[in-house]
Amino acid sequence: MKDLSSAEDQELVRAAQGGDMPAFEELVARHRDKLYARAYTMMRNEEEAIDLTQEAWVKGWQRLGQFHGESSFGTWMTRIVINLCLDQLRKQKRQRTESLDEINEESGGVERQMPVVTVNPTAGLERVELRQRIDRALGQMSYEHRTVLVLHEFEEMEYKQIAKEMKCSIGTVMSRLFYARRKLAALLADLRKGDTQ
Amino acid sequence: MMDYQQQLDLQAYLDGELSEAKARRVAAWLAQDAEAAALAIELRQTRSAVTGYEKEIRLPESREFYWSKIQREIQRQERAEPNAERLPEWLKVIRRLLMPATAMAMVAFIAVMVGRQPTGIPSETALTDTGAMTYRDFEKGATLVWLSYPADNEFADYEAAMFE
Amino acid sequence: MRPKLNAVGWAGLMVCLLAFAGEGQAQAAVLKLEAQLVWGTDDSKPPAGKNYQPVQPELKKKLKDLPLKWSNYFEVNRKSLEVKAGETRKEPMSDKCEILVKHLDNSDLEVSLIGKGKEVMKRRQSLPRGEILVLGGNAPNATAWLVILRQAE
Numbered sequence: 384m385k386d387l388s389s390a391e392d393q394e395l396v397r398a399a400q401g402g403d404m405p406a407f408e409e410l411v412a413r414h415r416d417k418l419y420a421r422a423y424t425m426m427r428n429e430e431e432a433i434d435l436t437q438e439a440w441v442k443g444w445q446r447l448g449q450f451h452g453e454s455s456f457g458t459w460m461t462r463i464v465i466n467l468c469l470d471q472l473r474k475q476k477r478q479r480t481e482s483l484d485e486i487n488e489e490s491g492g493v494e495r496q497m498p499v500v501t502v503n504p505t506a507g508l509e510r511v512e513l514r515q516r517i518d519r520a521l522g523q524m525s526y527e528h529r530t531v532l533v534l535h536e537f538e539e540m541e542y543k544q545i546a547k548e549m550k551c552s553i554g555t556v557m558s559r560l561f562y563a564r565r566k567l568a569a570l571l572a573d574l575r576k577g578d579t580q
Numbered sequence: 581m582m583d584y585q586q587q588l589d590l591q592a593y594l595d596g597e598l599s600e601a602k603a604r605r606v607a608a609w610l611a612q613d614a615e616a617a618a619l620a621i622e623l624r625q626t627r628s629a630v631t632g633y634e635k636e637i638r639l640p641e642s643r644e645f646y647w648s649k650i651q652r653e654i655q656r657q658e659r660a661e662p663n664a665e666r667l668p669e670w671l672k673v674i675r676r677l678l679m680p681a682t683a684m685a686m687v688a689f690i691a692v693m694v695g696r697q698p699t700g701i702p703s704e705t706a707l708t709d710t711g712a713m714t715y716r717d718f719e720k721g722a723t724l725v726w727l728s729y730p731a732d733n734e735f736a737d738y739e740a741a742m743f744e
Numbered sequence: 745m746r747p748k749l750n751a752v753g754w755a756g757l758m759v760c761l762l763a764f765a766g767e768g769q770a771q772a773a774v775l776k777l778e779a780q781l782v783w784g785t786d787d788s789k790p791p792a793g794k795n796y797q798p799v800q801p802e803l804k805k806k807l808k809d810l811p812l813k814w815s816n817y818f819e820v821n822r823k824s825l826e827v828k829a830g831e832t833r834k835e836p837m838s839d840k841c842e843i844l845v846k847h848l849d850n851s852d853l854e855v856s857l858i859g860k861g862k863e864v865m866k867r868r869q870s871l872p873r874g875e876i877l878v879l880g881g882n883a884p885n886a887t888a889w890l891v892i893l894r895q896a897e
Contacts, residue, residue, distance in 0.1 A: 404651070411650060412643050420637035429640065436639070440650045441657065476713075514636045517629065535595070536630050542597050557588050564591070568626045715811055721875035724810045727865060 392456045400447045411440055414457045418464050424533050425468040427522050439464040472526045520570035528563035535560055582615055590616055594623055773829045775847050776896040781821040781837045784814035784888035796820055806876055814888055
């Protein structure tokens with residue numbers, strides 16, 4: 384294949400399935416930011432996100448024969464990286480005890496009693512600033528809540544699919560998503576309050 | 581005041597997860613309930629705030645450096661298992677299943693020979709992943725295991741059943 | 745004809761004999777446990793018609809030291825279990841839920857909670873004398889259920 388940069392993903396995938404490594408490298412270059420962004424959002428750690436995405440690419444190469452175009456190549460790779468992140472997060476969870484905040488998240492039912500946030504969290508903010516605030520807010524959540532938010536808001540998965548990925552019930556997905564959204568709203572509102580003080 | 585189930589129904593309605601009939605009921609309720617309407621606005625604004633969040637994130641390594649590590653690992657694995665690709669799928673599955681079993685058998689054998697339980701239990705191990713979270717106070721000798729709410733459809737009933 | 749064993753063989757035989765001896769001792773050990781079903785609430789009284797008593801002050805203090813936010817804890821039920829090493833005991837805590845305890849070794853346990861016939865949780869836990877294991881979850885109306893397991897006094 385002569386001009387890789389102008390080839391469609393489908394052509395590159397076909398070539399890579401035939402063992403064309405430069406074609407696969409072009410696919411990596413095209414989708415690396417998106418995959419890294421997803422891993423970083425879930426893991427909250429640059430180094431881990433880089434390692435996990437590289438592992439995902441190696442697995443992607445090994446499993447190319449299983450990709451038949453049911454989804455886009457980017458979506459297929461994103462699912463591989465999400466599963467690697469979930470495995471890593473579960474392993475980390477088993478190896479540590481939870482912080483008090485994380486226990487309180489699950490045990491308090493506090494999201495039901497949070498006052499509704501009436502200030503639009505995005506009003507008047509530059510894009511970069513908003514991203515930084517969301518970054519901070521996501522970093523303050525437990526991995527379960529952050530993950531369900533990522534899978535629903537960014538991956539656009541239905542509750543049923545999220546439940547399958549996270550190996551929990553649909554009810555758990557709903558309550559975690561609700562908590563995550565309400566906590567995010569409250570955190571963004573707090574950050575805004577910090578502006579004016 | 582909204583109860584928790586109503587709040588979840590509202591969220592499900594906004595997410596397009598309800599059946600048509602239930603969605604109509606929630607929409608009707610939403611049109612009349614100011615508290616519900618305020619919560620709906622908050623949920624919509626939060627969703628809109630996170631849209632596009634990931635678009636700004638860039639991998640902090642050059643193309644060549646990042647790719648070189650991937651390529652090296654692919655080549656290393658292919659050198660380690662040169663015939664892997666040629667094995668039929670069913671044989672790869674059996675090999676994957678047998679290898680851990682063999683390792684476990686070895687561990688069990690050695691453990692029995694030295695007179696210990698083969699499991700090597702750490703002091704706390706969750707065996708069923710229900711989304712439980714653990715807090716341990718070593719000083720006070722207390723362990724709390726909290727199951728997510730609701731942990732499971734059957735379990736949601738179970739919670740009420742505890743006190744029946 | 746007498747079997748001949750070299751040094752390695754004798755060492756192996758000693759290890760096996762010791763292992764079986766240890767096994768025998770472990771089999772004899774019985775662990776006496778107490779399991780309490782407790783209701784956590786901010787209400788000052790149990791529900792109408794229920795005669796639940798507040799938990800003992802010593803237990804209430806232990807629960808307060810954990811990240812649990814309720815003001816009051818009432819005992820719904822209390823059961824005693826005696827489990828020999830290697831055995832499993834099942835004890836109903838209410839009409840629809842049970843606790844299963846397998847005594848692995850010394851004070852190592854495998855604890856399962858069964859709700860309406862379905863296992864909702866299983867974990868392995870070391871539970872030395874004086875320590876407590878608290879299993880819990882949310883209950884209706886912002887209350888909590890807790891199952892507290894410890895060695896009996």
